[in-house]
Amino acid sequence: MVTLKDIAKKAGVSVMTVSRVVNGNQSKVSAKTAKRINKIIDELGYVPNYSARSLISKKTNIIAIILRKDSKPDNPYNARMLSGIIPFLQEKGYYSMVVGLDNFKEVSRHLKSWHAAGAIFLGLFEDDVLSIQDEHDIPLIFTDSYNNLDTITNVGIDDYKGGCLAAQHFISKGHTKVGLATYAIDHSPISKARFQGFTDTLKKHHIEINDEHIYNDHSPEHIVEKALKTDITGLFITADILALDVMEILKEKGHLVPDRMSIIGFDDLPYGKYSSPRLTTIQQDIDEKAKVACDLLLNNMDQKLPSKNYIIDVKLQIRDSVKDYSTV
């Protein structure tokens, strides 16, 4: 390993002088010396040792990207977020350490041990949010949180509006009996908001939705089974992945989508473009979400800005999985 000392020795100067050149404080070094030192640096292939640097500066340029351990390996949502975050941060001189952690203690240990410059959380860390924030004065950006929103900086999407849009679409297409499938509604405020937006809008239009038409289940088979027993014509499914699986099951059973059952998903994952019929869904802009999260992180690096909840808009992506009864 080549160190400052090696360079200094070869250049016949002090370690300090080399350090200044390496750090671009060239104004404080004579141009001639700087040039000579730079040449030697190139020759010897010197690069600064981040461990030594951060030991003094008490800061690294590591950003912890924190997922939950149980987040599905091939979750396309997380994948898109990572793909948005990592190159962006790197561009700004920060390096992303992706890690799966489940609770406050693990997060805290991790941030301290690595002396992370900041962290972005993907997934739910509801209960721990405040304790994490108390113990660290580095920027912490949460995503899709619904708790403690006045004390943390969060980037979310308008889940409630998404639910509304889905309901409105069904209504505008003449559907009068529709249902909803979701999962983890009890402990996922996201699912709950989508659910609320959907049912509130239906109620506003005097369309009833009762428990028989609400499926809180992660099994597409069960959902299909239960839905087919009713006379609903449409199903709002709060995640594309589940929506696509439900469509598959329906097709397998010989029930046409959307003729027998219309489907609206949520997320607009790339899968939906290739499905048959192509999936009508609520689109969330994951790339935008990633970008906003990074911006917030970087802006909070130098000065601590007041916490704020950023909501990214969603929109209806109309494709072919909803039947039009309005002109019949």
Next chain:
Amino acid sequence: MVTLKDIAKKAGVSVMTVSRVVNGNQSKVSAKTAKRINKIIDELGYVPNYSARSLISKKTNIIAIILRKDSKPDNPYNARMLSGIIPFLQEKGYYSMVVGLDNFKEVSRHLKSWHAAGAIFLGLFEDDVLSIQDEHDIPLIFTDSYNNLDTITNVGIDDYKGGCLAAQHFISKGHTKVGLATYAIDHSPISKARFQGFTDTLKKHHIEINDEHIYNDHSPEHIVEKALKTDITGLFITADILALDVMEILKEKGHLVPDRMSIIGFDDLPYGKYSSPRLTTIQQDIDEKAKVACDLLLNNMDQKLPSKNYIIDVKLQIRDSVKDYSTV
């Protein structure tokens, strides 16, 4: 920040004693002292500072996961690989730093600055392989490489066999005129191997394939346009993403898949399960690839094993995008 010194002071012992307790060398510390120290560690929330540790040990527990900067953000292949690698390494006490780097110089700087314990390369780093290896004596695992295979440790898949399987499937289904679409065949040995396997197998069965039926193009529109001018009944497309787009274009133009054109893809991305018709494709086991890469990395950590090229098998995943002419 709580340091060893703080603990030592509070416990009335030397820093050395605390260090031993932290590192589990409890045998060398009296049980009583150890217990007292551990209690204080818990109370004060002490965690070791990795920067300080690695400054001495000249090693970190950082694994650099190196992608090319130009790798598509939402590339599902990379996403799956990352999802396979990151939790696995974390389980073993290593942390993944995901970074986009394009050439030897960047890679070298990165590995040195961070004092990485190892690196896994996703994507092509053909020309630089040897220089990178020369400069670092940490385990470097490459994936999908075709050059310098006798001097590096690589994990790949049997691309050639994949091409063979595709050709055999067409043949077994009675196709006599088929084509191939790929891209970057000139500088992607992967595409080339798939191409070779395909054409070699056809030749073996005395089925001709001429330039008119080979489309080296990344535009699905162009591919469809050119293919429809010929009388081929099937198209082997060396990447699912492209295959799915081609199917879409064909459908848009009113040409049925597989009635007018059969399609075989490559990769078996999750998309293919939802497409209509569901995509027949060559399946590569990305999770297995990730696992093998990690295993190799870890095994090479303590002792340097001889370089080896590991080939993971591929298989034909039959679904609905190939028409059967054999019984007609």
Next chain:
DNA sequence: CTGAAAGCGCTTACAG
């Protein structure tokens, strides 16, 4: 414009 001193938090190697 340049440098000597001190120290970041920890571990290695030695001494007792």
Next chain:
DNA sequence: CTGAAAGCGCTTACAG
């Protein structure tokens, strides 16, 4: 079983 000394590679703060 315990500790004092030295040092990892670098930067901060000071002196000249």
